Amino acid sequence: MRFNEKEMVHLSRQPSEMVAELGMRGPKKGDVVKRRLVKLVVNFLFYFKTDEEEPVGALLLEQCRVEKEDNLTFSVAFLEDAERKYLFECDSEEQCEKWIDSIIKASYEFMRRNLIFYRTEIHRLTGKDPLEQYGISDEARFQVTNGLQHSSRDASSM
Amino acid sequence: MSRRNGCRRPRTHEIIIRRARERGVTMKLNERSVAHYATCDSPPDKTGFLFKKGERNTAYHRRWFVLKGNMLFYFEERDSREPIGVIILEGCTVELCESAEEFAFAVKFDCARARVYKMAADSQAAMESWVKALSRASFDYMRLVVKELERQLEEIQEATGGGPQGRPRASKRMSKSRSSSSSSSLSTSSSSSGQKNHQDEVQLLSAGPKENGVAWSKPRPGLANGSSDGVSSCVAWEGGANGAKAPPVPPRRRGASLESPFSPGTGCFSKLHDWVKADTGEHPQGLAAKSRLHPGMFEMIITSHFS
Numbered sequence: 001m002r003f004n005e006k007e008m009v010h011l012s013r014q015p016s017e018m019v020a021e022l023g024m025r026g027p028k029k030g031d032v033v034k035r036r037l038v039k040l041v042v043n044f045l046f047y048f049k050t051d052e053e054e055p056v057g058a059l060l061l062e063q064c065r066v067e068k069e070d071n072l073t074f075s076v077a078f079l080e081d082a083e084r085k086y087l088f089e090c091d092s093e094e095q096c097e098k099w100i101d102s103i104i105k106a107s108y109e110f111m112r113r114n115l116i117f118y119r120t121e122i123h124r125l126t127g128k129d130p131l132e133q134y135g136i137s138d139e140a141r142f143q144v145t146n147g148l149q150h151s152s153r154d155a156s157s158m
Numbered sequence: 159m160s161r162r163n164g165c166r167r168p169r170t171h172e173i174i175i176r177r178a179r180e181r182g183v184t185m186k187l188n189e190r191s192v193a194h195y196a197t198c199d200s201p202p203d204k205t206g207f208l209f210k211k212g213e214r215n216t217a218y219h220r221r222w223f224v225l226k227g228n229m230l231f232y233f234e235e236r237d238s239r240e241p242i243g244v245i246i247l248e249g250c251t252v253e254l255c256e257s258a259e260e261f262a263f264a265v266k267f268d269c270a271r272a273r274v275y276k277m278a279a280d281s282q283a284a285m286e287s288w289v290k291a292l293s294r295a296s297f298d299y300m301r302l303v304v305k306e307l308e309r310q311l312e313e314i315q316e317a318t319g320g321g322p323q324g325r326p327r328a329s330k331r332m333s334k335s336r337s338s339s340s341s342s343s344l345s346t347s348s349s350s351s352g353q354k355n356h357q358d359e360v361q362l363l364s365a366g367p368k369e370n371g372v373a374w375s376k377p378r379p380g381l382a383n384g385s386s387d388g389v390s391s392c393v394a395w396e397g398g399a400n401g402a403k404a405p406p407v408p409p410r411r412r413g414a415s416l417e418s419p420f421s422p423g424t425g426c427f428s429k430l431h432d433w434v435k436a437d438t439g440e441h442p443q444g445l446a447a448k449s450r451l452h453p454g455m456f457e458m459i460i461t462s463h464f465s
Contacts (some may be wrong), residue, residue: 002243057186108227
């Protein structure tokens with residue numbers, strides 16, 4: 001599948017609040033832990049070899065499950081193959097929990113659900129659609145029906 | 159690739175590497191998951207046929223496009239099981255473009271040697287609809303809208319929770335604001351919105367057929383958990399019983415700024431849609447009427463947001 005790699009690399013260079021060097025292990029049997037600079041930008045988790053400018057790779061964080069594996073480790077798995085887990089080792093429990101929280105909130109679909117909730121709630125409280133004054137009320141992506149998905153994010157075993 | 163007797167099929171891994179070299183791709187991506195996102199049950203934001211100009215072969219090819227979130231997938235056919243490719247829509251502008259092809263537009267990225275994706279629709283309406291949808295597809299944009307609504311909800315909850323009805327506490331809001339100039343313009347517009355009904359002035363955008371008509375029935379007392387069962391019976395809220403399960407309210411990030419890393423100048427949500435106002439000098443409530451799209455104005459909004 002083709003994708004706009006140059007633009008992705010450019011994206012990976014944008015400032016981010018969540019950047020850290022973590023131990024990262026791939027999902028395949030036999031994959032070993034490697035130190036990677038992990039960076040969260042929009043709904044992508046980029047990972048770099050330390051001191052390299054271009055990322056080794058990126059993980060799209062939609063339709064994924066983030067779980068705490070132990071005090072210092074969290075995993076990211078994708079719904080179509082929940083057994084394949086990417087593992088990340090942190091330096092502290094606090095760091096681990098912060099990453100889990102950030103990744104859960106880094107999905108587009110998560111934001112969309114929030115938006116729909118706020119929109120509904122504001123309308124309930126005021127009788128007004130908060131998006132109307134900006135002229136974006138009938139934008140498809142903000143509709144309630146678009147929020148109907150049975151795929152969901154878990155942060156189990158926290 | 160046909161299999162001949164005595165000839166081993168190349169291992170999948172080798173195929174991947176060879177194709178990667180052919181494409182000049184070096185970065186890994188969880189492609190299977192990305193493709194899965196394209197084809198899974200979650201409803202797309204927009205779908206349709208568009209002509210797309212090829213990379214090497216510069217002819218326009220008709221492809222089936224699926225827009226989901228900030229990703230624009232394209233398939234060879236409408237019933238293809240996997241996308242041929244995906245365009246990640248962050249940090250881009252969407253512009254109408256001069257082309258021999260009718261109803262053409264382009265997705266441009268702001269990075270060195272970036273590719274320009276040229277596309278063409280079947281009609282003026284389809285083109286405008288796609289340009290609008292694509293320009294609002296970024297994660298960044300969604301984040302701005304969410305933050306804005308979150309802020310509005312907080313204001314409302316404070317106003318209704320404590321002091322006198324409908325009287326927003328301007329001073330308290332100012333002290334919480336992250337960007338003083340933006341919040342003052344915002345407080346002006348939102349303090350009036352609670353008291354006046356601007357629905358007469360506001361006109362909804364109409365690019366393309368209206369599938370989600372917005373008509374508000376009288377709101378019934380809602381449920382505390384935000385479930386939208388009792389909100390409305392109109393089209394926009396149908397199925398809301400399942401849809402509005404209250405998500406956890408994101409904690410307010412200490413020191414987090416509304417400034418978008420991509421376009422610092424438009425970190426303020428009200429400014430995003432105020433570009434037109436600045437030009438016309440009109441009251442923000444009349445903004446929606448002005449933002450009824452026509453090419454020049456639209457480009458200005460979009461370019462300002464994403465540049």
